[in-house]
Amino acid sequence: MSFWWVMIIAGLATFAIRATFILLIGQREIPPLLRRALYFIPPAVLTAIILPELVLPRGQLNLSLTNPNLLAGIVAVLVAWRTRSVLLTILVGMAVFWAARMVIGS
Amino acid sequence: MSVSPRFVEFRSGVQAELPILLGVAPFGMIYGVLALQAGIPPVEAQAMSAVVFGGSSQIVLTQLVNIGAPAVVMILTVTVINLRHALYSASVAPYVQHLRPAWKLLLSYLLTDEAYIVTILHYEQTEPGAKGRRAAAVRQAAEDQREAGAQAVDPTPVQETDQRHWFYLGAGLALWTCWQLSTALGIFLGAAVPSSWGLEFTLPLTFIALVVPNLNSRATVGAALTAGLIAVMVYSLPYKLGLIVAALIGVLAGLALDWMEARR
Numbered sequence: 001m002s003f004w005w006v007m008i009i010a011g012l013a014t015f016a017i018r019a020t021f022i023l024l025i026g027q028r029e030i031p032p033l034l035r036r037a038l039y040f041i042p043p044a045v046l047t048a049i050i051l052p053e054l055v056l057p058r059g060q061l062n063l064s065l066t067n068p069n070l071l072a073g074i075v076a077v078l079v080a081w082r083t084r085s086v087l088l089t090i091l092v093g094m095a096v097f098w099a100a101r102m103v104i105g106s
Numbered sequence: 107m108s109v110s111p112r113f114v115e116f117r118s119g120v121q122a123e124l125p126i127l128l129g130v131a132p133f134g135m136i137y138g139v140l141a142l143q144a145g146i147p148p149v150e151a152q153a154m155s156a157v158v159f160g161g162s163s164q165i166v167l168t169q170l171v172n173i174g175a176p177a178v179v180m181i182l183t184v185t186v187i188n189l190r191h192a193l194y195s196a197s198v199a200p201y202v203q204h205l206r207p208a209w210k211l212l213l214s215y216l217l218t219d220e221a222y223i224v225t226i227l228h229y230e231q232t233e234p235g236a237k238g239r240r241a242a243a244v245r246q247a248a249e250d251q252r253e254a255g256a257q258a259v260d261p262t263p264v265q266e267t268d269q270r271h272w273f274y275l276g277a278g279l280a281l282w283t284c285w286q287l288s289t290a291l292g293i294f295l296g297a298a299v300p301s302s303w304g305l306e307f308t309l310p311l312t313f314i315a316l317v318v319p320n321l322n323s324r325a326t327v328g329a330a331l332t333a334g335l336i337a338v339m340v341y342s343l344p345y346k347l348g349l350i351v352a353a354l355i356g357v358l359a360g361l362a363l364d365w366m367e368a369r370r
């Protein structure tokens with residue numbers, strides 16, 4: 001199969017996934033319990049992406065101070081909490097990340 | 107001359123997305139570099155960013171091309187990695203119910219992690235609450251009248267028309283443009299972007315910036331922490347399936363905490 005077909009089929013599948021509920025949920029009222037469940041999706045999905053990136057660098061669990069990802073992540077959480085600024089969080093987080101990597105020498 | 111509410115929403119959507127692009131652009135460049143290294147021709151590598159339009163699935167795909175995985179495995183892997191978008195789809199669906207099918211399809215195409223999160227926060231923060239249903243009916247009526255080409259309509263309901271999908275469009279198009287340009291830049295620069303810089307770390311940082319300020323109740327904190335811990339525990343599941351499992355358990359934890367709080 002040519003790579004173009006792989007791309008087109010994968011693209012259509014991704015599009016179908018994104019469109020499912022947007023097209024399926026009609027003009028009906030959403031049950032309150034479901035509405036509440038949907039409300040928890042952003043923090044749940046994003047934290048499920050974030051935490052492994054912080055504590056499992058290269059797939060190995062590392063909870064020590066020799067883990068630049070974890071150090072930078074903790075600082076980023078504090079910056080995000082205090083400033084609510086996406087820009088500052090990324091800039092300070094990357095600065096700590098690079099500094100820690102230089103100090104640790106990894 | 108007054109500025110149209112559509113334009114105001116669209117512009118706010120673009121503005122809300124701008125800082126996030128700082129975290130997305132390096133990720134797009136890294137994809138471009140990896141795609142070339144995997145031997146994907148530049149045209150296909152760029153087209154992938156428009157056709158699939160899903161960062162992490164595209165990066166994993168380059169790894170599969172590298173090891174010469176069969177086409178079926180590549181397609182299934184991309185599909186499973188993008189399954190989380192079904193959760194996003196369910197989450198924004200109530201807010202876009204009143205739109206025409208063409209709008210729904212366009213917004214579906216633009217439904218990525220980064221566009222979704224700023225859009226859903228905007229919807230939640232501007233939702234009129236208990237009046238939601240009535241407002242939706244008014245909006246619908248206004249929309250119908252406008253589409254029917256009625257000229258002499260009382261302007262009040264039109265002002266109440268929900269234009270927040272323009273915010274979604276603004277955020278989505280801003281991200282889309284950034285993703286295409288950064289992919290092109292990565293393809294163009296190629297090996298000039300060393301992988302040792304660890305630029306891909308901007309992505310989890312962006313997500314931290316988006317999640318942390320919105321952890322405003324015990325239940326949301328519980329949902330987030332549970333999902334994060336489970337994701338670490340089941341990280342070794344193939345095709346990033348652990349992400350879906352973790353997110354669903356996190357949502358259940360949030361509901362359970364909600365329920366316990368309500369009973370007290």
